[in-house]
Amino acid sequence: MMDKVGTTLVVFLALGIWTQTRADTLPIDELPIDREVLFSRDVAPVLKTNCVACHNARNAEGGVNLESAEQMKSSDVEDLLVPGKPDTSRLFLLASHADEPVMPPDDNDVSASNLNAMELALLRRWIESGAVVDQASIEATDHAWQPLPSALQTVYGSAMTADGRLSAISFGNRIQMFGAKSGQSVGALEIEADNQTKPAHEDFVQDLWIDSTGHHVVSAGFRNVKFWELVPFESALLPQFSLDDVLAIAINGCGDQLAVLSRRGELSVGEIGTDRWKWMKSFDIPLELVSGDQSMVQLSVGVAGHQAAIAWGNTIRIVRIDGKEPQAIDADDAITSMIWRGQDQLATADTTGHVLLWKRDGNEWKKTKFAVFDQAVLGLYSATQDPSRLVAIDVSGRVANWNETTGAFDKAGKLPSPAVSASLSPTGTTLWMTSKTGTLGHYRIADQKYVEVAKSDPIAEAQLARDNWETLVGEKLVTMHDKDVKQAEANVIAETKSIETFAKEIESKTKQRDEKQASIVEAKRSAEAAAAKLAEAKSAEQTSNLQRIELAESVKQLGAKVSELEKQLEKLKQEQTDAKKQLAAIPDAKKLADAIKAATEAATKADQVANKADSEFESAVAALRLAEATKVRGESRLKDLNAEQQRHKQVLEQIKADHETRKSNEAASKLLRDQSLAADQTLAVMSAGTRIVTRGARSDGGTTDTWSLWSSAGDWLAAMPGMPAGGKLIAAGDNCLIIEGADGNTHALNSSDRLWQHRKAIGTSTGKSPFADRVLCVDINPTGNVLATGGGDPSRSGELMLWKVSDGSLIRKIENSHSDTVFCVRFSPDGKTLATGGADRMIKLWDVETGKLIKAFEGHTHHVTAIAWNVNLRQLASGSADATVKVWDIGSGQSTQTISGLKSEVTGLVFVGREDRIGVVGGDGYFRVYRTDNGARETNSKVPGGYLYALDSNRDGSQFIVGGADGVAVIVDKAGKQLLEYSGKAD
Known part of the structure; x- marks a missing residue:
């Protein structure tokens, strides 16, 4: 609540000033007589929602803390809570608007609302019942969560990868991951417990x-x-074997059975996830295969791992888990591809464009031959979820689809370029492939439409995008810091000019001071001369006055003696005449006074001139000191500005150096991207077709350690973490990858139930x-x-x-x-x-x-x-x-x-x-x-x-x-x- 509300509240409470019951008291419901009210369940939540925001231990407005009943009962405010007496408990009176000031006030800024009729009824009943606090207090307790209704789908959180390819979105308490290319969900974040x-x-x-x-x-x-x-993948156990001794390796469509054929003619079959072979068989193989190319041998293992087929040239060996000897069957031409379609059902393709469907009948294998293409078949692919679906591709990229209804292969169009590696989705509707040019795409068989997913390695693309972004940001930073440097240079220039101006001003003010100082000397000389003349005039006046007094007295005395001294009359007259002459020679008193006045005025004026000169000199000195202090401050600022300019230059130099590094990185990334291919000859469609795994390649024939994960809709999800260094995909099923590491070890990676x-x-x-x-x-x-x-x-x-x-x-x-x-x-x-x-x-x-x-x-x-x-x-x-x-x-x-x-x-x-x-x-x-x-x-x-x-x-x-x-x-x-x-x- 607002401070003024708290102040008003404490004034009213402290002084006990209350009005009569208001006419607009809030309505209050009537509760059943047997309705029990609990503080923790019925009262505390109401107070917390509408009152505690302003009345708590930290912010007790009006001196009131409503966090607990104990604090209310022990409040310094009289009658805040009176157990058993709601009509005298000021908490209830203010909450029901029966007295002023009403709580919460209409203009509160914490979104507190008036208590409704039921809440007021509960508060009143609780006070009537003695304001007892039940054992379950408002302290935090364990929550027994009920499932959030699925209709509550509010999106409070969303996040997008920097390149925008993936988005994480919350819908209520659920989180979904989406690919931006397809707009489809690529996974959910869920708890398995x-x-x-x-x-x-x-x-x-x-x-x-x-x-x-x-x-x-x-x-x-x-x-x-x-x-x-x-x-996406978790390590799994494998039976031990040496890749140096392997002639062929295969995994069934589900990805849970592994078959390995050694150069000694030993076939081992085991279940992925165990470290022991389920069964083994040995037989003789041609000497030319022992040291020959592995691609000369075809190996395929059955769904349950109970049988395997081995082919070289046009010879096929069927090996079974039981104790019977391997069966040898012959095809008409050299076999290029082989796959199990089901129990005792095998499909093979050859160099002449034929596909042969084999079926075991007792101890014999019967074949049905189909002329599908006029040139060699590149590969046969079956759907793990529907083994009846079978797709063939020839070396030119033509596609044929097995029609179970007609018992024949239907033409299904042609790929835009020959495939190097391909894999059929578990439903048999989509064929994923890589081409000789390193592109990755998928071919929808029903509408015979090819969709190119990527031309270059997406990891290289992502790195280039990151480096390009860093370069662009770096350009902005360089521009901004370049402006800083220019501004700092301008500040230095401006301050330098200001100091030069003050230096000239100091020179001018020094000259003025010297001139004023010379004026002071001259004025003092004039004042001293005037003072001397004044002193001389005053001395002359004093001498004249004394002489006048003496001579006047003498004349008076001589005049007095005239009558008495007639005898000496002539002599005295002569003396009188002489005295008069001397008296006449003395200046006139008025003239002397005028002279003194003039001298006084001259002295006063000289003093004024001297004082003015002193004042002007002091002003000139003060102005000079001010100019000198300003110059010193300017020099200090200039020093700081020079330091700041130098700092900005150093920062700019570092940013430019970093920017050059970024540009170099971007150039290297661009070269890598330009040389990269979306995929090499490895390709795996896994997890019921929801995940596609590829390994990047380079156009110059080099290899990379970049593995990518894609969605069924072609969204690039991420670079695959935790892949073996220098890894090479040697076999894949729906749930497992078999990878040969650079260290020569073989790794089995099972697909996890959930990506994240x-x-x-x-x-x-x-x-x-x-x-x-x-x-x-x-x-x-x-x-x-x-x-x-x-x-x-x-x-x-x-x-x-x-x-x-x-x-x-x-x-x-x-x-x-x-x-x-x-x-x-x-x-x-x-x-x-x-x-x-x-x-x-x-x-x-x-x-x-x-x-x-x-x-x-x-x-x-x-x-x-x-x-x-x-x-x-x-x-x-x-x-x-x-x-x-x-x-x-x-x-x-x-x-x-x-x-x-x-x-x-x-x-x-x-x-x-x-x-x-x-x-x-x-x-x-x-x-x-x-x-x-x-x-x-x-x-x-x-x-x-x-x-x-x-x-x-x-x-x-x-x-x-x-x-x-x-x-x-x-x-x-x-x-x-x-x-x-x-x-x-x-x-």
Whole structure:
């Protein structure tokens, strides 16, 4: 609930200010008298859904914690819960809206709802009954899961390989794998336990991740994460034999019986999966075969391994498990192919284009001869599920199909080029083949249509695509860092010019200071001269005043003596005259005062000039110091800018060097791809035709160790893991491959029941788990060794953990990562940084190595539901339930673009390849593409799926996989055009 609500609540509760019962009190149901109410079953879930989000131990708004009855009873808030008295329990009064403030408030931001009539009735009955807490508390308990209804097919998770060839999609609690070429399901991720097949998870699958090879898938569910691995074959035991001594080797159609003919004429037959031979027989063989070419000998073993046929030239030997001697039968011409069609039924083909059907009658073998072609038969192929189906191919590529109804071979068209290796699907409808040019394809016999599947080795194609992508990304990084270097150079130039400007300014201000200093000296001289004149004038005035006083007194005295001293009158008059003359010679007092005034004014003016000069000098000195300090700072900045420029240059040089390496790798990959062939002479159709195995080849005749797995529809699934080095396919059946390794050893590989098998799990949905609730999001770093998981207890805490992919051990739990559920986690393209978003509206960046917070972005007003990185490592996009997408500058942490106007919450984001564009899905069922520089919308396409949750894309942004609540997922292109649709419903 909002802070203001909690504040209001505590004020009302603390002061006991309550209004009268409201007229709009919520309706409350009446319960039967005998209805027992349990806290754990009836009350705790209601409080957890609508109240605990704001009133818990960590965030006790208003000082109220509603996580347990004990905490409610011991609350500091008076009368919060009064056992036996619902009408005085403020918990019930506020929840029923009988008093203010009503709870939860209408404007709450955690999606809490008013309690309905039944919930209020249960709460009231529980309080009336004494607010007793039953033994089953709200603590986590083991879950006894019931099967999720098959109708619940919501697609919460989807993931696509980097090349887009495979997609993993969750439908409810099930996971299906799909091939993008055919749009068909190529496998399911299921659990085998107690002889039962169970869905991938008990509860909804929340998120999915798949690696670029398609070998590994990670799925997230309720309190657990599961790891799945591509395991198409498993090692099986074989009876011991030496390949150096082998003249011929064969495996039956089912792939469970092995026959080996030694150069000593010893035939050994055994069951694959055991280390002992079932039976052995010896007989003489022509000397020319002992050291001859193995291709001169044909060997075929029966379905149950009770009989075998050996042919050389036109001679056939039938060897049986019983004690009878081998039977010799002769064909008319040299045999090129031989196959068992059933018990005591053999088909052979020869160099003249004939096919002979042999059938044992007692101790005799009777033959029926058919002229099928006019040249040698390359091979005969039968359908393991329908042995009556038989197909023949001649050396020119013509096809003939056995018609059981007419008892004849019908012409079935011609292959576009002669086959080198071929195998018939178990149903007999499709013929898989490789040609002399190394192409792989299949031929549909019914409509006589050939479909080319691949010309070059798909593993080489995939490597070239990866290297090409790295080169393209490298070009973008080089361009960006080149801009950085140019900007750094521009900064250095600008700072250098600024320093030069300040240097000139310092020179000018130094001159001004010196001039002002000279003015001060002159002004002081003038002031001192004026002061001297003033002092001289004042001294003259003082002397004159003294003389005047003395002479005036003297005149007065002399005048007084005149009357008394008449005798001396003449003399005194003369003295008086002289004194008057002297008095007249003394300056006038007014003139002296004027002179003093003028001198004072001159001195004052001189002082003012001096003071002004002092002030101007001080200003000049301050300006000079400022200019010098600015210059010093500029020089420091210039030093830093030079260092930054050097760093950018070094980074650019390294990136350019890396880019050259990438280009070199791409060139090597292109050469390898151009020289590669889709398949050599090896080909196996297995697992009831659902898996096709090929080995890559080179046009120059070289060999490779690349083995590929294909679906029956021609989807390349993956490079086959764990194949023997230097392996060579020497025999194959529906369930087994026999491979000769470079070490000379022979390996038997049985096909597994499921392509992707459950390997390990972190946590469990039925017991103790490191996860508090649903794991809502997963991601694995680019090196594939660190898993990040996000989730948490809703409305209480965010849960963010890092795990070792190798063994599922915990690397680090980042405490207090978010204050609410973590909805999205994404590693940066270089794997050094982890971005997370949560219900607390925050986006955070974490250092993967240390787990420390780097920075946080804030700006959304609702849950952050999706995050995506730009390959440039400088831009991050976030989507929110506030129906906006924000684009962030990683360096500054500022939002550079806000895309608004969406009609529903954003649920999925992905950058479009290496472009500055973002793909967006949300609750309104639209797939959109926006530019991240100006926010312009370029795609606005309504797609199937309803409320959309899932979004992923291939690395170049040409295909996007989108899924939603309707249980449908679609592949669309950047323009929103639908390419494929996937459904989890059974056909």
